[in-house]
Amino acid sequence: MNHHVTVGVDGSPESRTAARWGAREAALRSVPLRLVHAVDWPVSPAMPRPDRAAADRWADEVLAEAAQELRLLHPKLDLTTRCLSGRPAAALAAEALDAGLLVLGSRGLGGLTGFLVGSVGMSTLAATETPAVLVRNAPDPYGPGPDASGEVVVGVDIHEAADRVLAFAFEEASRHDRALRAVHGWQLPATYAYASFDPDDVREIGASVTQMLDDMLLPWRRKFPEVSVTTQALMGSAGRQLVQAATGADLVVVGRRVRRSPLGAHLGAVAHAVLHHSAVPVAVVAHD
Structure with a gap:
């Protein structure tokens, strides 16, 4: 339908x-x-x-x-x-x-x-x-729209099920004949804040995160072979990295989970950051 x-x-x-x-x-x-x-x-x-x-x-x-x-x-x-x-x-x-x-x-x-x-x-x-x-x-x-040049950027949390988010992002990229960039922001474990760390450890963690991101996208690459896909696993705040990565894009896609509190509903830190700081159209998709 x-x-x-x-x-x-x-x-x-x-x-x-x-x-x-x-x-x-x-x-x-x-x-x-x-x-x-x-x-x-x-x-x-x-x-x-x-x-x-x-x-x-x-x-x-x-x-x-x-x-x-x-x-x-x-x-x-x-x-x-x-x-x-x-x-x-x-x-x-x-x-x-x-x-x-x-x-x-x-x-x-x-x-x-x-x-x-x-x-x-x-x-x-x-x-x-x-x-x-x-x-x-x-x-x-x-106004900004599907006819503009650029790409579709999607924020991916490799630790959460994201089928609805990825399906939307890949479908939009395919529909508009745009490249897709998948971005994941990661940070060092909290223990590194209290001790020095070897740069090789950082590179190793980054490589592992990148591999997990690539593995997560593999079924979607196969389902949408016409979509050109790049990945970025960036160290730092996920929201900040996604906002920066989306500069000049046609569309940025972000997942959300609603958290209730006495002060109202919260969509999550990443969705909140992108909604308030991205200059391009933002698609908000509920997680599975």
Whole structure:
């Protein structure tokens, strides 16, 4: 079954860029595109009906304007729109249940490189099992997208099952005819912090980690022989290494596990670092 691509739009420049990115992805996948906007009505006190009617008209205009632009860019694309009621994060997560991909816009941090992932974006990522891509606004009026040059970069944890993450990364690289770079960040055992170590030990550990990474990718290389694959096992923080490796890429793919705490959901240190500091579109895929 060919699942559609869902894009959340809210009228912001970031969501318009995300909509263009999602439209090109849907066209390339030959699947329908669905634009959705969530209207959050307070339960109490009741909102006056004229205000509600005005907000409904605004939501319809946001969807209509986005749809009109995308139909001009992709006249053959099967495109529909939906206005949802409820908390945006919950509504988007529910809407993504039958989608193959969820696309959201994310605001850049002013002069810094990276994303500002607000509570809606983080809550949506934590609530959905559907792969989600966060797209930054860009000077290019068409935004960053599948047509750009570059490669797909995927973060790999050699100590965790990562079939869903690798499947998504290899499929994207194959679909867009891009090279794939698999990156794993590793650090010396804690005991090395209290004693001197032989550089040969570091090289030996690095070689062992590289071999484990290559072994993990072997079945996927065989399944996708058309994809050119390189690997990097880099000593240092996994999040920092992945952010640096993704510079200039078309897409960076990262896995996530949701951890609950009194302060809310946490997607994991690596996913958090990449979401907040990568300048390229970030695909977040739930681990197996």
